[in-house]
Amino acid sequence: MRILSCCASGIMFLLSALTFSQEPITVRIGEQEWMTKNLNVSRFRNGDLIPEVSDYEEWRKAGENKTPAWCYYENATDSGKVLGKIYNWHAVNDPRGLAPDGFHVPRLSEWDTLFRFMGFNFFGEPTDEHYEWKQNTQSYNEEAFNNFNFCLAGGRFQEAAVDIFYYLNAMAWFWTANDYPDYDEACCYEACCLYYLPNYGIKVTTYYEEFGFSVRCIKDKSF
Numbered sequence: 001m002r003i004l005s006c007c008a009s010g011i012m013f014l015l016s017a018l019t020f021s022q023e024p025i026t027v028r029i030g031e032q033e034w035m036t037k038n039l040n041v042s043r044f045r046n047g048d049l050i051p052e053v054s055d056y057e058e059w060r061k062a063g064e065n066k067t068p069a070w071c072y073y074e075n076a077t078d079s080g081k082v083l084g085k086i087y088n089w090h091a092v093n094d095p096r097g098l099a100p101d102g103f104h105v106p107r108l109s110e111w112d113t114l115f116r117f118m119g120f121n122f123f124g125e126p127t128d129e130h131y132e133w134k135q136n137t138q139s140y141n142e143e144a145f146n147n148f149n150f151c152l153a154g155g156r157f158q159e160a161a162v163d164i165f166y167y168l169n170a171m172a173w174f175w176t177a178n179d180y181p182d183y184d185e186a187c188c189y190e191a192c193c194l195y196y197l198p199n200y201g202i203k204v205t206t207y208y209e210e211f212g213f214s215v216r217c218i219k220d221k222s223f
Contacts, residue, residue, distance in 0.1 A: 030117040033219035038084025045097035056163035063210020083153040089191040089209035103217040134201035156212030173213040
């Protein structure tokens with residue numbers, strides 16, 4: 001059984017009355033239904049375990065070998081309760097399915113629908129590497145924005161043999177289901193992600209597949 005809690009601005013919260021601790025809480029924003037928290041699963045949809053990798057060298061090797069991996073921010077287990085898990089791209093892109101049954105990792109077009117409903121203006125072209133959305137003060141939907149809960153969870157970055165967790169409480173990073181648009185050989189080890197920076201907006205970019213970012217899932221079917 002599901003309980004529906006309605007509020008203004010086209011937003012609706014949904015949760016299970018019987019399996020609250022097991023089923024993700026979602027929020028309806030416009031015609032979409034999103035999870036309200038970052039993904040925090042350690043198994044693929046078919047039940048296979050996703051390796052937890054805390055060690056820098058092992059995380060790097062997982063990237064080189066295109067092996068799925070996850071970790072907690074700064075490898076602190078308690079952080080997962082609030083921030084969720086951090087995944088490399090290979091976990092996101094694995095054919096066994098990272099998202100729970102009934103959900104999927106959103107594509108850029110689905111993020112675009114969300115941001116426009118929130119009242120963000122789109123700038124750029126879909127084939128651009130760095131297109132973005134910026135808040136429109138006249139059409140800004142504060143309730144939709146707040147209820148999505150961006151969660152400034154930061155990410156895991158590896159550059160110049162340095163493994164660093166960065167941007168906690170400063171930026172929210174999310175993998176998308178897209179590969180790098182129109183990429184060539186020079187960037188074939190990158191995948192598409194986006195980040196939210198408070199007081200700036202949302203920007204699309206690409207980063208190496210071994211980097212670790214959050215995942216926010218969307219329900220397969222809208223209302």
